[in-house]
Amino acid sequence: MRKEKKEQKDRLDRIGAKLRERLYRIRGDEILPKENKWASDFYHYRTDQDDFSRARKLKIDLLEKYRNCTIQEAVPGKNIQNEKGECYLIEKQTDINSEMVNPLNVNEKILSHLRLVWGIGFSIESCLKKRGYHTINDLQDHPRFKKHSSDFLKIFQSGRKEDLLKWISRWLGRSHPLMFLTSGFFNKENFLFVDIETLGLFSRPVILIGLAFIKNSKFNIIQYFIRDIQEEPSALKAFLSHVKNDTILVTYNGRAFDIPYIKERLTYYGIRAELGYVHYDMLPFSRRIWKGRFPDCSLTTIEKFYFKTIRTDDVPSGMVPDFYDTYLRTGNIGPLVPIIQHNSFDLFTLGRIFFTLHKIWQ
Amino acid sequence: MAIIIQDIINQLERNILFKDNLEHIEIIDKKEADFGNLKIKLSPPVLEYLSRKKIKLYRHQCQVIHYLTEGRNVIITTPTASGKTLAFNIPVFEAMISDHETRALYLYPTKALSQDQLKVIKDFERTAGSISLTPRIYDGDTSPSQRPVIRETSRIIISNPYELHQILPFHSKWQKFFKNLKFIVLDEAHRYRGVFGSHIAYVIRRLLRIAQFYGSTPQFILSTATLANPLEFAEKLTGCGFNLVNEDSSPHGKKYFIFYNPYSDGTQNLSSHQHTKNLFLFFIKQGLQTLCFTVSRKMAELVSFWARQDLKRMNNALSEMIMSYRAGYLPLERRKIENDLKHGLLKGVATTNALELGIDIGSLDCVIISGYPGTVISTWQQAGRAGRGIEESIVVMVAFQNPLDQYFMKHPGTFFDKSCEHAVIDLDNEHIVSGHLLCATSELPLIFDKDQRYLPSRVDIMEEMQKHSLVQKTPHGWVYKGVSRATEVVSLENISSEVFKIICEKKLIGTLDREQAIRETYPGAIFLHGGQTYLVEELDLKSCHVHISQKEVDYYTQSLEVADIKILKELDRQRKQKIDIVLGEVEVKEHHTGYKIIKYDKIIGTQKLDLPALRFQTIALYITFPHESGEKMRIDGIDFAGSLHGMEHALISVFPFHVMCDRWDIGGVSTVLHPQTAKPSVFIYDGFEGGIGLAEKAIDLLQPITQMAFDLVKDCPCEEGCPSCIYSPKCGNENKPMDKKGTIFLLGELLDILKK
Structure with missing residues (x-):
């Protein structure tokens, strides 16, 4: 009986050893998490x-x-x-x-970034600036961007920073300085x-x-x-x-x-x-x-x-x-x-x- | 149409080429539909779907719906095309309509089947309207960016067991899905048997443990082909109790199932392949759209090539309407053949089993099955390709010289009778158990008091794994700490963790267990994979690599083996008079001494092999006879050793008909004196490390197995034994000694005792 127990134990030991060996072999080429693009x-x-x-x-x-x-x-x-x-x-x-950066400066920087409004890209932004629209607040008077700028301002003024961050990251990307500067709030x-x-x-x-x-x-x-x-x-x-x-x-x-x-x-x-x-x-x-x-x-x-x-x-x-x-x-x-x-x-x-x-x- | 089919059968019976080989024609009568009554009220979208599609539910479909709405687990074993999918989809959809959070997981063994099911569900969504199920496939091909979306939003996820095995450790990302998981569908579940099935059984238990963690207890829906042991199988696969629905109430047309035997008189002039081609041509010329299943890709091509050539010689335009089909064709070519078949542009296609279920080619008038495909299940699945709705159809099975093929030719009743095939799942193989216990600890801490519902309380295994720094016992349960992902070391198709990689032109095309590698991929072997033939160039035992190259050949190889067996431990013994029937743990030493090269059933050469012996521990069943039987037979001039040898071969050749497995999954040894039993003994063992439950199941079925082996040998017209009865293609002793009379005598004696 004791001999049988010993044999059983040895067998399990061999199974364990093999599993360990394979884990080590696989570790050599472990794949990185797929969603980690960096x-x-x-x-x-x-x-x-x-x-x-x-x-x-x-x-x-x-x-x-x-x-x-x-x-x-x-x-x-x-x-x-x-x-x-x-x-x-x-x-x-x-x-x-x-x-840290002064939150008022951040406010100013954000509001002067017209591209945060739907429909505004680089060229439209520079046109608008030339025509005297310097901040998103100014766009409230613009016939075309009135609605879209108020969409943004609603979020900006709500104080819900998560939503603001989501907005910025969607329009400017995760690595944009403005995105980071919101931490000043x-x-x-x-x-x-x-x-x-x-x-x-x-x-x-x-x-x-x-x-x-x-x-x-x-x-x-x-x-x-x-x-x-x-x-x-x-x-x-x-x-x-x-x-x-x-x-x-x-x-x-x-x-x-x-x-x-x-x-x-x-x-x-x-x-x-x-x-x-x-x-x-x-x-x-x-x-x-x-x-x-x-x-x-x-x-x-x-x-x-x-x-x-x-x-x-x-x-x-x-x-x-x-x-x-x-x-x-x-x-x-x-x-x-x-x-x-x-x-x-x-x-x-x-x-x-x-x-x-x-x-x-x- | 009905008249024509009968005419064709008459012609066949008169045709000089064929008439002598028609062993049996089974007429499967036309059956009317038997509709059922639903006791429950269906929701408007489901009713909308049914009425738009003009569907009336059959009785067995209603039964499935009733069971599932009552919250029970169901296994459905009615034939293909009997409306199984609709039957289980309806209650799933109903649940989804009444609760918008409900989720379901559909598992399919192949991609073609997954795609097929996706189409069905999408069609339902469209037709029913006002219901959103967002079915999606989630498998190895799913792009990483789509994965989070599917996990969060899809209510029906279609996947496969391999993917599920990999998903489970990531359950924290699947919280929403697992929390609301109400249904698990395992379609074509009979494929989850043997080694693969035993792994799946544990993957499912791991899944249930996680579902329980998130507070859900899903219901199971299993759909399988006809099995001898459906309930036992379902319960072993999932660990849950089941209700069986097995009575088919769908209609079908009259079917003529012909058993065609080129060896009907014991000899043959033409090879089985030539007969296949002649039949193929005959039916095509009669105007029947015909599908011919062959055993290999080469044969599929040859049969269609020969048929085309013959027609060309006769200037028959039909020659342009014949094609072959196999894996390895470009997807576009395959789609074209599938479509041309469906639209009647092709009259004849010769194919490997690549034209499996799930690929939509419609139904045909006639199917030829060239060689018994190994299981009754696959024979019926191939036969199921014939017969449009309730129209008449023909199926022909052309026999090869193998014992089982020949047995069916002589005993067609056995084939058409109740199923004898038992699907085996082994929950005790320690290699498989250890692997999945390890995976489970990496998913959630393992606490046996709580988890014994799902996983065996093998503290001894955990302790050994702790010694190897794989897991650690903590107050929170057993915790995983291996150096890489546990699921990576557990391959669902292999047993041992010593897995051989098959490499072709630097690409990995598959894996094998050590045992399989030595048996199937010795240097010089022809290796079949996905319908393609490969030549094995090198078997590297040290690095566990097999190097192969693609090669078109018209021969195959068969290794020759001799085995020694040592008994380690007796597990069970039944003594019947002087014959003992024992189940035991054994150590097998298998020598692969050489291989034969075989072309169209003829051996054209033998090569020697120099490979180390394969040693493994497994489970065997063995039968020992008293010494007197030998002495008695010797007096009658019978070779006793040859009789035991013949008995071993005969038992092994009919074994897969009862315990579903590949003939190569089991091995045997016979000897007039085994040093440990000290008696004449015949051993049959599982060819896998640790055993996979085959011999164990066979002990319970020994009487029918012996009966069949006895009939096989007794009814074979040969004088002294032949490849149709007691010769084994892999016998390392060149089928010597062999004594047919003695084999019949011994099998008869065993049978008498078993019957008492």
Whole structure:
């Protein structure tokens, strides 16, 4: 009987091993999410051989460096608890120049953009301007554009910013500076910068949820880290506690990745929540400014070429699952230290890009 | 028209070319429609549709509508063209009219069938007016930009099981659809059997688990061809209880079903293909529009070519009205043939099974089926192409030399009798179970207390997978953490996760399990895929690749195998007098020693192969005899080993008629002394890793299987065994030793015991 049990176990073990082997083989050519149109040059998911051996060496060094180190010692933070369990909280604070565009200027810019009215293109706009129609308000007297301009003004004056954003994005595109400048209408404290680290591109756990906000003119970074897969629901719940009715999300490629990913994980655990607020994804804006000037528009590249800061010990995102797996197996937090740092750098750079664009585009 | 058909049959019976080969003519009488009464009131749009189309509902259609409105699951097994689709569409539409949120999922096994159904629903929408169902197809061809729109707005989504398997992990994007999912339609569901069906059974359970998560409990509608076990099949496929509707009340015309046997006297002068061509020509010249189904694409082309040549020699203008049809033609060419057939511009078309259901060519006067297509189901589906409405029609089945073809020729009653074909679904194959448990954890955390309604509580599997970092046990249930998408490693057509890729000119054209790869794609093999023939150039066992190239050949290959079998565990034993019938877990070692090259049924050469033995664990049924039987037979001058060998072959050849499978899906071993049973033994095993329920089902059906094998061998006119009875084309021992008399004796003995 015991022998039979052993044979049964061996057989299941072989099945498991084969499944694992195939998952690894497939991972090599994992396809990017189809709806992510920036993905091709944004995520370098296939980690090349050089990066791979560098990362491997880094991992060994880190294991050595943080041997016998507790998580508290390596990454100071604290345990938090909510109805979904526990997770680990890391808090930081930095200075940032958080000056924003004056909302009155934004109003003016919007109203002088005649192309926001149905039926007006470049040539009609310049004709109208020559004939003294400088703002959309002026068009109220125009026989042809009277109705269409009031359609826009109704939305503009309603104060429903979501509708205004939708309107602008429909006529001018998602990456138009006006689109971004509408962020000037909101209260500085309401912006929530979000960036997550995950074990893959889809349907695998989120291991770190990083968020940041302005409070007392400081850039506050909060990271919820899961020390074990079972802490994921707790981290998701903790993240939700920051999302209020008037929260404005700011992300980098979050429209395609971070936000749908969080939504999917929330559904996975049966946690009901709405995340459908105003959302500024900074990737299209960055591309509008820097595409062609820098090798690509990833956060690290912009950081390096625009803000002139260079990261050391960076872990390619494709290696994150492997590093996390090593941590789970050994209990040594070392390999994750740069990942947690990486995430807070990303948030900081995201914040800097956000406020920099306010300066550039005002 | 009626007179003409009878005349043609008379002529056929007098014609010197054909008359000796007419083994049997079954006359299927004309049947009047039997209309039913609906107990419920239909809504105005549905009534509008019915009246515009001048449709009166048959009794079986009313029955379907009643069951479905009562909220029950239904399986319909009436023949093609009996109005099944309308029967289940009406209650779905009714539900959609009364609740504007209602959603339905229609799954079809082929694209042609999906397209067909889309047309039907759109036509309903148009004709009925004032109803919006926005039916759409959602499959691999759907553009990414259309996908979100379909998910949000379509109320009827038509898809296929492969797509569904990939969709499930993305359920959070499908919330609205799953929340309102009221109906799941599985049309042509008999195709979901064997390995494929066992996978689908789990895909459906995963779907139900997700639907439940969003608070819906959809109703099932299954439509299948006639099966011996419809209710058992439906219940295994979905895990739910069903009501059966199987009485056909639609009208049909008189049909003459002719069994034509080129081997009627045991020998033959012309090949079956030449006979097929002669019949094809005969019917065309009689003015009947004729469709001829052949086993291969090459034959489809040859039959139409020969027929054209003959007509040209006679300066007959009909030669221009004959075509062949197969996969691989350009879509435009195919559409033209389909249309020309429909409009009577073509008089004869020879085709592979590419002209399957779902492709609209109208109905014809006559269908020739050249060679038994492998299942009674597909024979009837092909036969169903003949007969317009209630007009008379002819179907001819031309037999090959195979055992089953010949058995039907000698015992036509068996063919026309109640169905004996059991569709098998195996929910216990651990490879399949593991794969889908993994997929399920990636969709929602797996909590066995809650999920055991849908998925087996195999904690042992989960624990092993946890060891391999695929999943993790947490207080929230088992959670997925593999390195890439779980659905990618589970292929619905294969069992093991060791899948071979078939590559032709750098393009992936299909996948095979390791076992299939060694059996079917050895170097030099001719591989049939989508009606096209390919030559296998290389089988790379290390990288799991098969390299093939397109090649037009007029021969095929058949590998020769010898197998060893080791018993691992006995699962069930029945002792009948001195014969034991056992079901057990076994380890099979299959050697593929070489292959035969066969042209028009004749072996023209043999090649040796040097391949490693195939080893796998599977389920086998085995029969052991007492040593005395051997001694007794030896005294009578009978070769005992040859008798066991013959019995093994005969049982295997009739097996697929009872337990639906391909003949190559099962294997056998016979020996006068097996080291473990210590007795003369005959083994029949499932040719798949882990077994797929074939041998297990066969144990329950052993008596009818044995009876049929016994009749097959006994009634074969040959003296010492032939390819129509106990010779197997894949026997690695050249069908030696073989003893026909002893085979009959052993089968008879087994039968006597089983009957007691």
